[in-house]
Amino acid sequence: MTQACVYVLNGPNLNLLGTREPEIYGADTLDDIAAKLTERAEALALTIEMRQSNHEGHLVDWLHEAQAEDAAAVILNAGAFTHTSIALLDAIRSIRTPVIEVHLSNPHAREAFRHKSYVGMAAKGTICGFGADSYLLALDAAAKLK
Numbered sequence: 001m002t003q004a005c006v007y008v009l010n011g012p013n014l015n016l017l018g019t020r021e022p023e024i025y026g027a028d029t030l031d032d033i034a035a036k037l038t039e040r041a042e043a044l045a046l047t048i049e050m051r052q053s054n055h056e057g058h059l060v061d062w063l064h065e066a067q068a069e070d071a072a073a074v075i076l077n078a079g080a081f082t083h084t085s086i087a088l089l090d091a092i093r094s095i096r097t098p099v100i101e102v103h104l105s106n107p108h109a110r111e112a113f114r115h116k117s118y119v120g121m122a123a124k125g126t127i128c129g130f131g132a133d134s135y136l137l138a139l140d141a142a143a144k145l146k
Contacts (some may be wrong), residue, residue: 003047004072007063007097010038010052011079017104025104028132033133040136044143046072056081060091061074067095073124075135075144080106081085092122098145100138103128104115 010030013020018029028036034050041048043080049071051062059078065073076099081088092099099122107114120126124145127137 003045005047005049006041006142007071007074008048008050008135008139009059009064009066009074009076009078010033011056011059011077011081012051012054014077014079015052015054020083022031026131030125033072033132033135036132037135037139041140044139046108046139046143046146048139056085056087062089063088063091063095063097063099067097071097073097075102075138076100076119076123077102077104077135080119080121083117089118089122092119098142099126100124100141101126101128102134104131104134105129109113 012047014030017025018027030052037048037050038136053059074097078085078088101117101119101123125141127134132135
């Protein structure tokens with residue numbers, strides 16, 4: 001039996017984790033997060049497909065791909081696109097695959113422009129404010145959806 005796959009999609013500037021504003025985003029790199037997710041996924045009988053892009057269209061394409069590949073769920077940290085992208089909102093609404101929105105920091109405790117989430121308007125749920133553990137909590141939630 002093939003293990004269910006969870007897509008983990010990361011938006012702009014997340015390739016700089018570990019060095020970008022560590023006081024906000026923590027010291028873990030995206031590779032560190034991927035390693036933790038891979039270990040947790042194995043324990044949950046899941047696999048992950050981890051990707052990052054600074055380009056909005058790639059994220060839209062990957063959301064479509066997740067549905068085409070019958071992914072169990074998508075964990076999406078859209079970065080700044082969270083607050084600006086109607087294209088991502090439409091893409092999430094266009095697929096059946098459940099999307100879990102993730103943020104390392106708590107956007108509600110930050111600047112006012114971060115309080116609105118287009119991703120959150122269509123996501124199954126949102127996990128934020130727990131640093132790299134936000135991803136692990138999202139993976140645990142995704143495992144319960146399969």
